[in-house]
Amino acid sequence: MSIVIPVYRSETIVPKLVAKVADAMHTLHLSNRFELVLVNDCSPDDSWKAITDNARLHPFVKGITLRRNFGQHNAVMAGLHYARGRYVILMDDDLQHPPESIGKLLEALRSGYDVCYTRYVGRQHALWKRLGSRFNDMVATYALRKPKGLYLSSFKGLRQEVVQEVIRYDGPYAYVDGLILDVTASITSVDIEHQARADGEGNYNLRLSLSLWLKMLTSFSILPLRLATGIGFCMSVFSLIMILVITVHEFLHTDYPRGWTSLIATILMVGGIQTLCLGLIGEYLGRAYLKVNRKPQFVIAGTTFGMPPQNRSSASNPEHHV
Known part of the structure; x- marks a missing residue:
């Protein structure tokens, strides 16, 4: 069995x-x-x-360090390339x-x-994180066709066959749960007791959480584009009505003064929706552009064991790009 853990600001843990x-x-x-x-995600x-010290003491510890911070999911992808269990x-x-x-x-x-997730009992996260998780769960249900009631926790188990399919993804913006849902429907979950953080504070703030949510939504679903299309269609119908x-009103009330407020409000509303839709299209195009230009998913600076990744047997240089 392999246990893959991304490490960031956890020197004491x-x-x-x-x-x-x-x-x-040992118990198992x-x-x-x-x-x-x-x-180590360039902590x-x-x-x-701390990782290298423990690798010297314990033969079961295998350390990997990245050249810069790529984010939790990309760091997990790096670990999955080396997981042999x-x-x-x-x-x-x-x-x-x-x-x-x-x-x-x-x-x-x-x-x-194929996959087993965990459900947290007595969750220790802050209120804003719990509310954010509920919102993320609702979006994932529709955008990724996630089974209802399944909580996409970061504590989960996968069979090696699923791992091999997941690591075939070589895009720069990895979202592990989205990749898993694309691979298999044989998924279950178990309840666990959620513990308090051993030391320090969590690394995810509101900005990073929003970034992860946007990555999930735009990397593995075209729902935002369909939503933009729907909004554009509704606005077209509304404009026609x-x-x-206004035409009928003009014939019935020829002396009725024209209002600048409603005109400016309409222009700003339509302009805002157009800008939003263009932004969504730009987000998709930008991600496609970065993938075409082979923006790396992660770059390995070194390991404690000097072994090439499982599916990259030809790589002999310890600096490895994916």
Whole structure:
């Protein structure tokens, strides 16, 4: 089994994380049958040093460091390229995901499911994050055709066959859950106790959360374009109705003064909608442009084990672009 964890600003948490994972694997009688892949997403603290120190102490720890910060999902993709286990567990580095719950995920995968997500009991996130997750869940249900009731948590398990399909995606804007939903419908979920963060504060603020939401919406769905088309059609019908109303009104009330307020309001509304639609089209074109120009999904600066990625056996240089 492989456990892939992106690491960012977790210098003090890494030793605790490694110890708890080792204890959980011992309980599951998998002490010699797992690897812990820690991906340093160019963390500004000494997280990479903590990873390399633990890699020297524990043979199951495999460290990867990226040349710059690519974001959580891209860092996960980097780890998935190196994951060799028959089953792959994805989790966060802050210990809010208890390693003791890995057994539940493993049991679900062994029973035949391709993917197993987790549902948080006693969620420890702030109110704005919980509200944002509900909104994101609603959008994902319609945009990505996510099964209703399935919570897209970052703590999940995948079979290696699914991982191989996921890492075929080479675009610069990875959204792991969108890729999973594109690959399989054999998905289940289990309940876990959500823990408080072991140290420090969460790395996701409102700006990053909005960026992730926009990535999900524009990278794996054309719903915004269809929405823009619908708005344009509705505005065209509304404009036609207003033209008829104004024409009739002009014949019935020839001395009625024309109002600048309604005219300016209409112009601003139509102009705003046009700008919004052009922005959506530009977002899609921009992402396509960056992919055509091969903007890297991640760039590996080095590893603690010097092994090329599983599906890139010809790569001999430790600096690896995807």
